[in-house]
Amino acid sequence: MEHAEADHAAAGDGLRPGEVAGALPPHTDAGVYFLGTIHTPWRTRGECPRRGDPDGPICAIVVAEPWRAALTGLDAHRRIQVLYWMHRARRDLVLQTPLRTGATTGSFALRSPVRPNPIASSVVTLVAIEGTTLHVRGLDCLDGTPLLDLKPDRGATPA
């Protein structure tokens, strides 16, 4: 699950008991390109499943046209690792208190979307590729999420 845990209150500083926000560095160190857009049925964090279900709905990953050739050969793989940018998540919490557990925990010890680099990793099942659109099962992210990368799942890569 990459979403529901960080459904921070909108009021005040948005911090739950025990949560700690740190100062983010004054500048970033490298830049990422958004390579496409992920389309899912979920419009709010509350609607997102806690984690991707391999039998869940088919979602669409639309790769931007300049990267079309980079898809060559991807259809030979059934399990694909998808990296994406959790664009709605705040980045400054070092300690978080997920609603689900109520236990205050470090951001690196959670898979919450709230983290200094809001990069998610999901492994999905490829159903089909049509042009620059991948149809996949197993995602749990918001509709409109920016795509960062696609790669064959390591477990499925020849040694």
Added chain:
Amino acid sequence: MEHAEADHAAAGDGLRPGEVAGALPPHTDAGVYFLGTIHTPWRTRGECPRRGDPDGPICAIVVAEPWRAALTGLDAHRRIQVLYWMHRARRDLVLQTPLRTGATTGSFALRSPVRPNPIASSVVTLVAIEGTTLHVRGLDCLDGTPLLDLKPDRGATPA
């Protein structure tokens, strides 16, 4: 393996037969922070193992001091997903011809470090945490690689 496949020739444009470089977009869409540094025995791509070995040498992930609190509770997990930035890799190839196979393939169908967003994902075994240093097995990256994220491996996360 995240490295040896993209050991492009230094001469000319560095392209092997069949490889195609695209124009990168004029600007990036979001920025990442380097959160620490990974120390391994490997100083060149040629030295890096093809993929991380769970019985390989212990490597050190040194988290930068501002993120110390974010490690709270991470020691409860044995398998940790590490995201890092492959800072030496070119980003503009859409088709690549790995030396190992000689088959020209799309960048998204390879786990090569050469990709528009050079973000790697490895799952490691946590040996110990001392202060802000994690001792882990299973990495395959260059010494000095910038750290992007740490999270419990999904397989190990309670449902």
